Each structure stands twice: as C-alpha cells, then as structure tokens.
Amino acid sequence: MIGRGGGRGMQRKDAGEEWPNLVDVVLSWSLKDVMNEGLFKDKVKKIPSTFSHLKSYLEWFxxxxxxxLRAEMSSSLESLSTMPSVRISWIEEKKGKYEICVASDSQAAKSCNQPECYAPSVGDIMILSDVKPGHISDITRNGRPYRVAFVTEGGDEDDDSPTSKYVIISSGIIDAANEKCQDGKIKPLFAAYLLNIVTYIRIWRCLDYEVFRRNRGLIQEMVHYPPVPDIRQERTEDAASFDSMDIWTKLSTMDLNNSQNDAVLNCISKIHRNSSSFSLIWGPPGTGKTKTISVLLWLMREMKHGTLACAPTNLAIKQVASRFLRLIKERSFDTSCLGDVLLIGNKQRMCVDGDLKEIYLHDRVRKLLGCFAPMTGWRHLLSSLSDLFQNGYSQYLQYLQDQKEGDKPSFFSYIRKRFTIIYTYLRRCFKELLFHVPKSSILEVNYNNILSILEMLGDFNSMFQRRYIGDEVKEVFMYNNGEPDSRNSSVITLGKARLKCLEQLNTLLSCLKLPLTSSKRVIRDFCTENASIIFCTVSSSSKVITNKKLELLVIDEAAQLKECETLIPLRLRTLKHAVLIGDECQLPATVKSKVCTDALFGRSLFERLSSLGHRKHLLNVQYRMHPSISIFPNTSFYDGKISDAPIVMQNGHQKMYLPGSMFGPYSFVNIGDGTEEFDELGHSRRNLVEVVVIEEILCSLQRGMFSLFTNYLVMSITFQFF
Structure with a gap:
C-alpha cells in the first residue's frame, strides 16, 4: 500500500527567493536523516549576543x-512504543494530497490494543506503515515501506463534534488505496504519532526576512541592543514622566509593594514615549509576578491601550487571565461588558472552566452564533418587534385569514403572545451582545440606546402583562399621538410607550452595525480583531495577527522561552512596546539537541538583553517561602537582594503536622539503600527505594492531617455543645 519511492527533496531557496516551506523540508528527511545527530552539526554555530542587522539575526536561528526539530523527532522515534497510533480505515488521493479516515473509538481501541488511541490534529507529523510499530526497527527492517506524513486539515476548531476524516500530505507516493492481499483481505495501514510541529512552523515563518523588513519598530530595538546612548533619554529614564493623578490614585489602591509599583509605573511611562521600547521585570519565585502583571494589564484597559498578554504554556496564561479577570470584577466600576477581553487557545488542550469561560473565544463564538444569525439574530428580532409595533393589527387580521381551522384568538391574546416571544429572545440576545461584544464595536451611542430600549420594553411588558385593557388593546396599536378614542389611561400610556419603543427600535435598526452571519469562523475573526486585551500562549499569538488595536506586548515567564519563539508575537505590526517578565535564574527553555544547547539556542531574549546590561526592575519582596528556605536562593542567585515579607516571618507560616525535624520547613533524607536504574526505554533514571520512602512520608502526613482535622472537629462540637 505504501510505495518505496523517494521522499520530497528539500527545496531550499537562495537569498532573495521564496522562503522554503518547513513541511516540505521535514518530509524530505528519511528516518535515517532524523536519527543522524550530525545532520546539521556543521551548520549550527554559537548564537552571538549582538547582531549587525536584522537579516543576519534571523539567519542565526x-x-x-x-x-x-530533528532532535525532537528522533526522540519520538526512540519512544515509538509509547506513542499513540490508530488504524486507517480508508485512504484516497485527491490532487496530490490524501484524504484518510481513521477507525472509530471502538475500532481504534481494538486495533491499537491500548486504552488511549490516536486522534490526529492539524500540524501532526505521523509515520504511516503497514504494521503497528513498537520500535523504529519495525518500520525500517528489511526495507519495509513507510511514509512520513503531515496533517493539513481535519476538524474545525469551532466545531464541537468529533471527526474521523483528515487530509494529509506525504513524503512520497502512497500506492493505490485499499490494496488487497493475495487472500483477499485489505492490507492494514497504521498511523503512529510523532509530534506536532505547529509551533515550529510559526517560528519558521518568522525567520523569513520579508516578514519583518516592513515592521522594524520593536524588532529593531531588540536586534540592535544596546542602542546608541541618548543622553536626553538617560536623564529622563528615572524621572516621573507619567504624571496622571488618576493612574496614581488607582495604583495606590492595589496593595503593591514599592518594587512592584516602580515596575508598573516604569512600563506605563515608557508607553507614553514616542519611541519603541522593551521593559524587563525580574521576578524571582514568590515575588508577585502574576499580581504585578494583572495590575499592569488592568491599568492598560483603564487607559484604553490595546494589550497582548502571552505566556509559554496554557496553564501559565490561564493563571494570568484568571487573576486579571478577578481584578476586573473587584476593581472596575462596570463589569457588565467584557467583550474587549479575550482568551484564545485550543479547546482540547486549554480545558477552560469557571469564570474564564466568560472571556474564552470558543465559548464566546458559541454565545454569539445565535445573536449574529441573519434569520434569527439581533437584526431579525429588532425588525420583527418594530413591525409588530407598527403593523400589529394588520398582522392579526392576516393571521385570522390564514387560520382556516381551530379557535381564533382575540387580538389581545395574539398580540401579547407575539410580543412576549419576540421580547424574550431580543432581551436575551442583547444581554449576550452587551457582555460579549466590545463597546467600541457597538459604539457608545448604540450601547446606551440598547440599554434604553431594554428598559422601555421592560416597562411596556410590565404594563402590558399586569393592566387589563381587554378589547381596547387595538387602540394601543392604532394610537398615533393623536386623541385616543378611549379614555382609559392605561391605553393612552401604553400607546405612547409603544411609539417611543418603535422610534428607538428604528434608530437601532439604522445605526447598529454588527455582523450578520452564521459562520463560526467569521464570528471568531470578529471577536479577535475587535478585542483590546488578548490572552494566549506565545505560539497562539499568530492567530491575532489581524488585530490593529494591540500596541503593548506583555510576556510572562519570558525567561522560559527560546528567543526565536518571541518572534511570533513580535510579528504584530502595531506593537510599540514590550514588557518581558521572568527570571533567568530559574529553569530555561527545554532544548533536546546537545548541538543546539551548545549553540545557546535555548537562551531567552530576556536573558540576552539582561546580559547586555538592559535595566531590570527587580521585584524584591517574596511572599511564598519560609525564611529558612528562602535564604539559600536569595544568597546564591540574587545577591541577597530579596526581602522576606512579614507574612512569611510569622509563626503561623511554619506548619508542622507531625513532630520531628523532618516535617519542618525543609529536611534532607539520606536513602542509603537506593540504587538508580534506567526505565524501559533507557532514557529516564529512577530509584524505586526512594519512591517507597516518599510514599511512606506522604502517608504519614496524610494520617497526621486526618488526626489534626479529627481533633479540631471534636473540639468544635464540644465547644458548641457547652
């Protein structure tokens, strides 16, 4: 089924020609190439700290x-037995690509013989083979045919329903689909997952000189650091260049310490300069990085500065977004609209729950889908209610004419039922719009008109439901600011209210400009382009490239990123400033290749700028560790610059659930009988004796805490009894 023809050649272009496609490059590698540690050894050079110009800077990476990427693929191949795989039900060639269908869950579980089977995703690199591989030798033995493939399509990220069909491109020709063996049975075909290269693709695109040559603001500042000294700028660096009393007043209520205040104010003052700039906030463990970031982002929103907040992982960005959302609800005067705040991420990997669903793009699209629908959404509801107020009685007569059989309701019953239905849907629709669409997209005047019409319709509904007007309801819908035939005050009041509502409805119909679409993709793009505070991983920031509002970039845990990864958000042309928050004394980015490690490929932009003398704003008060623990990192890594907050110096901060020094702030336990051994793959070390000891310590703590809780419960019950 899989041909033995050669793979694609690496179509690497010379300077000035089209930048090569990374997928084509990867598919040109044979498995022998992937396992060859010396494939790029002669091409990888140590990355310098300074660069002559942008083009050479990009070429270094x-x-x-x-x-x-080769090293990560090699690692996956070595661990092939642990990688998920799935049986392909059928495969069909279509215009140089292949459409495949994978087995259903039950079929997959049976064919894979494992509980968790492979569900492909766009960006996956997989190995296609006629055997389910347990080792790389299963694929390469005796010239057995295989193909390396890349998933280009499969499932819509806005679609909640699972899919089994995917489109792939292959490293070579896959012979006739569903080829049969001599016994008449269809030859099996398996897909084994290696890795997802979406992030690699996004970085690779950023290394194209043409991407950045027209966007030199922040990039120029980054590449040519240190800049030529500007005496005037140096003199004003520490000056209080930002003198807004409003910001000072808001910041004073945030309970920040002096170092946190200084870091936030410095960032704000730089934003108000005309030149592009980078700010570094140095945040050792427990010094309140997330709190500082959330306050900065909150102030940016108050000042109406578009901001992109990123972090290396889904977990990290969710933590920042959660703290920011909590701050909004605690401090902001108006929390009825969060349409300008957006959290972006893959719904399978991000696992959003709780309050974060209020700002999560996937949930927001689902909420707005009905509101934007052409046949049932906001415009249809406004038109329907306007038409009902304008032509309610003629609609009723037409209804009677169309009603051939059955009871014929009175005009009062008909009109009240129709109004209640439309009003209920319209109120629900506008509630979603006001919360999930930015005010800037609705416009302030329309926003106020919506609030006004909802209040007016609510009053009209109350009067309509509670006051009996019976047959005189016809006069309400025939009333036209003249003298009514009825002297019923309720009729006159309702008639005037109807006209006011009609006027406001028609105003909104002519002035409100919002999408009319049933496309989730269009709604997703609308939300992304109009948000002014966006949270996402650094890799996912490529999805906000069309947003024209974002001028500030904030990256949390910036020291855990490879420098080339930060290029993904820096592609945004509207960015003028960047704030990097991190700590180069903590663990850096993970690098698989020793060749890349030696070349400083894992070095972060934060670390490089810091090494060149870029000013860092140190957060110098730690709130997490007991002083007996913090003294070691403080003296060893931070030159004694970190102070212990009063909260960690109190006696209550040292909890001891069991007696003995082992259960104090820290302890060292010598396991003399333990021996290290490698796991089944020969990669990771383990010490099973240490595992047993740790398990016993944890069980002792569990028993101690249970005993403490029981004693506390008995004391509480005794106290209440007496």
Missing part, C-alpha cells in the same frame, strides 16, 4: 531550529 535557522539551522538551530531545524536541528532542534
């Missing part, structure tokens, strides 16, 4: 990125 090209070969290391390819080598790191």
């Amino acid at each position: 090209t070969s290391p990125l390819l080598e790191e």
Whole structure:
C-alpha cells in the first residue's frame, strides 16, 4: 500500500527567493536523516549576543531550529512504543494530497490494543506503515515501506463534534488505496504519532526576512541592543514622566509593594514615549509576578491601550487571565461588558472552566452564533418587534385569514403572545451582545440606546402583562399621538410607550452595525480583531495577527522561552512596546539537541538583553517561602537582594503536622539503600527505594492531617455543645 519511492527533496531557496516551506523540508528527511545527530552539526554555530542587522539575526536561528526539530523527532522515534497510533480505515488521493479516515473509538481501541488511541490534529507529523510499530526497527527492517506524513486539515476548531476524516500530505507516493492481499483481505495501514510541529512552523515563518523588513519598530530595538546612548533619554529614564493623578490614585489602591509599583509605573511611562521600547521585570519565585502583571494589564484597559498578554504554556496564561479577570470584577466600576477581553487557545488542550469561560473565544463564538444569525439574530428580532409595533393589527387580521381551522384568538391574546416571544429572545440576545461584544464595536451611542430600549420594553411588558385593557388593546396599536378614542389611561400610556419603543427600535435598526452571519469562523475573526486585551500562549499569538488595536506586548515567564519563539508575537505590526517578565535564574527553555544547547539556542531574549546590561526592575519582596528556605536562593542567585515579607516571618507560616525535624520547613533524607536504574526505554533514571520512602512520608502526613482535622472537629462540637 505504501510505495518505496523517494521522499520530497528539500527545496531550499537562495537569498532573495521564496522562503522554503518547513513541511516540505521535514518530509524530505528519511528516518535515517532524523536519527543522524550530525545532520546539521556543521551548520549550527554559537548564537552571538549582538547582531549587525536584522537579516543576519534571523539567519542565526535557522539551522538551530531545524536541528532542534530533528532532535525532537528522533526522540519520538526512540519512544515509538509509547506513542499513540490508530488504524486507517480508508485512504484516497485527491490532487496530490490524501484524504484518510481513521477507525472509530471502538475500532481504534481494538486495533491499537491500548486504552488511549490516536486522534490526529492539524500540524501532526505521523509515520504511516503497514504494521503497528513498537520500535523504529519495525518500520525500517528489511526495507519495509513507510511514509512520513503531515496533517493539513481535519476538524474545525469551532466545531464541537468529533471527526474521523483528515487530509494529509506525504513524503512520497502512497500506492493505490485499499490494496488487497493475495487472500483477499485489505492490507492494514497504521498511523503512529510523532509530534506536532505547529509551533515550529510559526517560528519558521518568522525567520523569513520579508516578514519583518516592513515592521522594524520593536524588532529593531531588540536586534540592535544596546542602542546608541541618548543622553536626553538617560536623564529622563528615572524621572516621573507619567504624571496622571488618576493612574496614581488607582495604583495606590492595589496593595503593591514599592518594587512592584516602580515596575508598573516604569512600563506605563515608557508607553507614553514616542519611541519603541522593551521593559524587563525580574521576578524571582514568590515575588508577585502574576499580581504585578494583572495590575499592569488592568491599568492598560483603564487607559484604553490595546494589550497582548502571552505566556509559554496554557496553564501559565490561564493563571494570568484568571487573576486579571478577578481584578476586573473587584476593581472596575462596570463589569457588565467584557467583550474587549479575550482568551484564545485550543479547546482540547486549554480545558477552560469557571469564570474564564466568560472571556474564552470558543465559548464566546458559541454565545454569539445565535445573536449574529441573519434569520434569527439581533437584526431579525429588532425588525420583527418594530413591525409588530407598527403593523400589529394588520398582522392579526392576516393571521385570522390564514387560520382556516381551530379557535381564533382575540387580538389581545395574539398580540401579547407575539410580543412576549419576540421580547424574550431580543432581551436575551442583547444581554449576550452587551457582555460579549466590545463597546467600541457597538459604539457608545448604540450601547446606551440598547440599554434604553431594554428598559422601555421592560416597562411596556410590565404594563402590558399586569393592566387589563381587554378589547381596547387595538387602540394601543392604532394610537398615533393623536386623541385616543378611549379614555382609559392605561391605553393612552401604553400607546405612547409603544411609539417611543418603535422610534428607538428604528434608530437601532439604522445605526447598529454588527455582523450578520452564521459562520463560526467569521464570528471568531470578529471577536479577535475587535478585542483590546488578548490572552494566549506565545505560539497562539499568530492567530491575532489581524488585530490593529494591540500596541503593548506583555510576556510572562519570558525567561522560559527560546528567543526565536518571541518572534511570533513580535510579528504584530502595531506593537510599540514590550514588557518581558521572568527570571533567568530559574529553569530555561527545554532544548533536546546537545548541538543546539551548545549553540545557546535555548537562551531567552530576556536573558540576552539582561546580559547586555538592559535595566531590570527587580521585584524584591517574596511572599511564598519560609525564611529558612528562602535564604539559600536569595544568597546564591540574587545577591541577597530579596526581602522576606512579614507574612512569611510569622509563626503561623511554619506548619508542622507531625513532630520531628523532618516535617519542618525543609529536611534532607539520606536513602542509603537506593540504587538508580534506567526505565524501559533507557532514557529516564529512577530509584524505586526512594519512591517507597516518599510514599511512606506522604502517608504519614496524610494520617497526621486526618488526626489534626479529627481533633479540631471534636473540639468544635464540644465547644458548641457547652
């Protein structure tokens, strides 16, 4: 089923020609190439700290990125037995690509012989083979045919329903689909997952010189650091260049310490300069990085500065977004609209729950889908209610004419039922719009008109439901600011209210400009383009490239990113400033290849700028560790610059559930009988004796805490009894 023809050649272009496609490059590698540790060894050079120009800067990362990708693929191949796989039900060639269908869950579980089977995703690299591989030798033995494939399509990220069909491109020709063996049975075909290269693709695109040559603001500042000294700028660096009393007043209520205040104010003052800039906030463990970031983002929203907040992982960005959302609800005067705040991420990996669903793009699209629908959404509801107020009686007569059989309701019953239905849907629709669409997209005047019409319709509904007007309801819908035939005050009041509502409805119909679409993709793009505070991973920031509002970039845990990864958000042309928050004394980015490690490929932009003397604003008060623990990192890594907050110096901060020094702030336990051994793959070390000891310590703590809780419960019951 899988041909033995050669793979694609690497179509690497010379300077000035089209930038090569990374997928084509990867599919040109044989498995022998992937396992060859020396494939790029001669091309990877140590990355310098300063660069002559942008083009050479980007070129320094090209070969290391390819080598790191090769090393990660090699690692996956070595661990092939642990990688998920799935049986392909059928495969069909379509215009140089292949459409495949994978087995259903039950079929997959049976064919894979494992509980968790492979569900492909766009960006996956997989191995296609006629055997379910348990080792790389199962694929390469005796010239057995295989193909390396890349998933280009499969499932819509806005679609909640699972899919089994995917489109792939292959490293070579896959012979006739559903080929049969001599016994008449269809030859099996398996897909084994290796890794997802979406992030690599996004970085690779950023290494194209043409991407950045027209966007030199922040990039120029980054590449040519340190800049030529500007005496005037140096003199004003520490000056209080930002003198807004409003910001000072808001900041004073945030309970920040002096170092946190200084870091936030410095960032704000730089934003109000005309030149592009980078700010570094140095945040050792427990010094309140997330709190500082959330306050900065809150102030940016108050000042109406578009901001992109990123972090290396889904977990990290969710933590920042959660703290920011909590701050909004605690401090902001108006929390009825969060349409300008957006959290973006893959719904399978991000696992959003709780309050974060209020700002999560996937949930927001689902909420707005009905509101924007052409046949049932906001415009249809406004038109229907306007038409009902304008032509309610003629609609009723037409209804009677169309009603051939059955009871014929009175005009009062008909009109009240129709109004209640439309009003209920309209109120629900506008509630979603006001919360999930930015005010800037609705416009302030329309926003106020919506609030006004909802209040007016609510009053009209109350009067309509509670006051009996019976047959005189016809006069309400025939009333036209003249003298009514009825002297019933309720009729006159309702008639005037109807006209006011009609006028406001028609105003909104002519002035409100919002999408009319049933496309989730269009709604997703609308939300992304109009948000002014966006949270996402650094990799996912490529999805906000069309947003024209974002001028500030904030990256949390910036020291855990490879420098080339930060290029993904820096592609945004509207960015003028960047704030990097991190700590180069903590663990850096993970690098698989030793060649890349030696070339400083894992070095972060934060670390490089810091090494060149870029000013860092140190958060110098830690709120997490007991002083007996913090003294070691403080003296060893931070030159004694970190102070212990009063909260960690109190006696209550040292909890001891069991007696003995082992259960104090820290302890060292010598396991003399333990021996290290490698796991089944020969990669990771383990010490099973240490595992047993740790398990016993945890069980002792569990028993101690249970005993403490029981004693506390008995004391509480005794106290209440007496």
